[in-house]
Amino acid sequence: MNPVLEARNLGKHYEGFSLHNVSLSVSPGMIFGIFGPNGAGKTTLIKLLAGQIAPESGEISLFCLGYGNSEVEIKDRIGYCPQEPPFYPDSTPVEIVRFAAPFFSRWDGAYFYGLLDRFHVNAEKKFRHLSLGQKTLFSLALALSHQPDLLLLDEPAAGLDDANRRFLLDTLRAFVADGNKAVIISSHVSDGLGEVAERVLFIAHGAMALTADKDDLLARWKWVHFREGALDKALVANLTALRRHPFGNSGLCSDFPTMSVSLAKAMAAGDVRVENARLSDVLVQLTQGG
Amino acid sequence: MFIILSQSSPDPMYKQITDQVRDAIASGGLAVGERLPSIRELSDALKTSAITVKRAYFDLENEGSIITRAGMGSFVAEIDRAKLRERKLEEFQCELQRIVRTGAKFGISLDDLVRLIAGIKEE
Numbered sequence: 001m002n003p004v005l006e007a008r009n010l011g012k013h014y015e016g017f018s019l020h021n022v023s024l025s026v027s028p029g030m031i032f033g034i035f036g037p038n039g040a041g042k043t044t045l046i047k048l049l050a051g052q053i054a055p056e057s058g059e060i061s062l063f064c065l066g067y068g069n070s071e072v073e074i075k076d077r078i079g080y081c082p083q084e085p086p087f088y089p090d091s092t093p094v095e096i097v098r099f100a101a102p103f104f105s106r107w108d109g110a111y112f113y114g115l116l117d118r119f120h121v122n123a124e125k126k127f128r129h130l131s132l133g134q135k136t137l138f139s140l141a142l143a144l145s146h147q148p149d150l151l152l153l154d155e156p157a158a159g160l161d162d163a164n165r166r167f168l169l170d171t172l173r174a175f176v177a178d179g180n181k182a183v184i185i186s187s188h189v190s191d192g193l194g195e196v197a198e199r200v201l202f203i204a205h206g207a208m209a210l211t212a213d214k215d216d217l218l219a220r221w222k223w224v225h226f227r228e229g230a231l232d233k234a235l236v237a238n239l240t241a242l243r244r245h246p247f248g249n250s251g252l253c254s255d256f257p258t259m260s261v262s263l264a265k266a267m268a269a270g271d272v273r274v275e276n277a278r279l280s281d282v283l284v285q286l287t288q289g290g
Numbered sequence: 291m292f293i294i295l296s297q298s299s300p301d302p303m304y305k306q307i308t309d310q311v312r313d314a315i316a317s318g319g320l321a322v323g324e325r326l327p328s329i330r331e332l333s334d335a336l337k338t339s340a341i342t343v344k345r346a347y348f349d350l351e352n353e354g355s356i357i358t359r360a361g362m363g364s365f366v367a368e369i370d371r372a373k374l375r376e377r378k379l380e381e382f383q384c385e386l387q388r389i390v391r392t393g394a395k396f397g398i399s400l401d402d403l404v405r406l407i408a409g410i411k412e413e
Contacts, residue, residue, distance in 0.1 A: 227292040245335035246327065247293040273294050 002064055003027050004150050004182040010048055011057035019044050019206040022058075026150075026199075029179040031172055033197030033214075035190040035283055041206040042186040043083055046154045049184065050080040063149065076105050079143030083154040085135055089128035093121060093138055104146035112145035119164070132159030140168065144175070151175060151183040157192055169196045194279035204287035214279070221282045222256040223275040224263065225249070230271035235262060241285050252277060252285055291320055291327075295336050303338055307346035312355055315366055316374045326356060326364040 005026040012019045019041040026032045034042050047053045049060060051067045051074060060067065062074045087096050093116065101107040116123050119137040121130065130138065136159050143151060151172070157165050172183050173196060187193045194200065194214065202209040210217075224231075224239060226249050236242070238259065239251025253259050256274070266272040293310045295303055314320040326332075329347065333340045347364055350356045358364045393403055 225294040247291050247332065247335050250294075271292065273296075275294075275296055276298065 001028055004030075005049065005060070005062050005184070007049060007058065007060045009058040010045070010055045010060065012044055012048060012053065012055055014044075017041070017044075017206060019048075022201075022203070022208050024201055024211060026182045026184060028182055029176050030199060031176055031183045031185065031197050033190070033194055033200045034184065034186040034203060035194065035200060035279070036188065036203035036209075037287055038188050040188075040203045040287070042188070042203060043154055044206075045203065046080075046152055046184070046186050047082075050078060050082075050152045051075060052080070052082075076103075076146075077149045078152055079146065079148035079150070080152045081136075081139045081143045081154060081156055083158070085127075085139040087127045090126055092126055093123040096127065097142065100142065101146075106147040108145050108147055112141055115141035115144060118167075133161060133164060136160060137164065140171075144171070149181050151181075151185075153183065153185045155187055156185055157187060157189075165192065169193070172196055190279040190283050200279065202283050202286055209283075209286045217282060218276065218279070220255050220257065221277040222253050223277050223281070224251055224253045224259075225273045225275065226251075226266065227271040230266045230269075231263075235259070241281070252281060293332075293336060295338060303342045304345040304349065307332075307336075307343060308349050311346070311350055312374075315355055315369070316371075316378050320366050322366050322368055324366045326366065328363055 003025045005024070007025075008023050010019065010022045017039075022041075022045055024032070034045060036042050044053070048055050049062075051060075051071060054067070063077060065074055067074060091099075097109075097112060101109065113123065116138070119134070119141060121134045121138050121141070127135065127138075136156065140153070140156060143153070156168060160168060172185070175181055176183055185193050185197065190200070197214055199211070200214050200217065201211040226236075228244075228249060236249075236251070238255075239253055242251040243249065260274075263272050263274070267274065291311070291314045293307065293314075295306050299306060301309070311320070311326070320326075326347070327335070329340050329343045333343045336343075347356065347358065351358055351364070354367055355369060356364045357367045390400070390403065393399075398406075
């Protein structure tokens, strides 16, 4: 099956910041997460993918089409939510939608107002009077309601409360459930949205730190807690983010399936305990760790 | 003493501490009369709050596993090792029960189980 989106060696330069050599491929049915610290280049990348800015190097194709020849068709098929929705602050959701809907060939007004109801967003209220969470939800409803084949969401959980965040995740899972559509999300908090992503891309200082299937990644990365002296020096040398204290030591192991053989005995004796790492543990180690 | 606090454990933090300190006493890792780390020391090392460690020590003291002397700290109590062992034995029995039941579910008889255990010992 052809990828929904494919990007190769993307580069974009600004004064003081540049994004270089980012490649990714998003298959149908996939939720793809872009994670990284503040200022890593997530928004620049999403804007490139959404065709809001043009790359200086590299190629992007969506639905096997390029922005050069098929910009209108591509934009009709993607639902893009920027980090800061660019709506006129004095208009109401009703006015904004009246303006935006005609641009899309598959606009579903009933679905849109159903979503606003579900999100408790008042359609008659001026945009600038909506809370941060409601602005996010409005923007999301707008993106969903023209029935896109790909959702591109930049920090979609910003300002959402726990219940709405959960609803967002359920909505994304339902969106890709038929196996034809895909979602790309970005966030600077990987543990929050990472839950829903099957594939992740870590980005830092404008460059890719890693791209991997999340389940594979978390099967390989584990916390290893060990009693002092329970592990060979060579094994300890394989651990990163090492933390020693008088009551035990902990480190991150990046290839547990290989290491587990040499840990088995100490684990059985209770001198080593292994725990799942979180996505953020891996991300922080890869992007800031030494 | 080897103490690890797990975020994913269903047990609350203070209980994880009491359980592991008690285990260390039962297995001889902590000797009678040995001084326990101060509340501050342990909470710093485990990245948990002083209140959590305080609660764990309070429970350990109430059950007689440790003694706290004002201004001096907490110490492993002169405890009845036989009693402690009995308690561990009970826990062990529970674990065995679980294993026997799991075995029964898959048609593994007691004889099989005994043979398996003997096999482990020989390794």
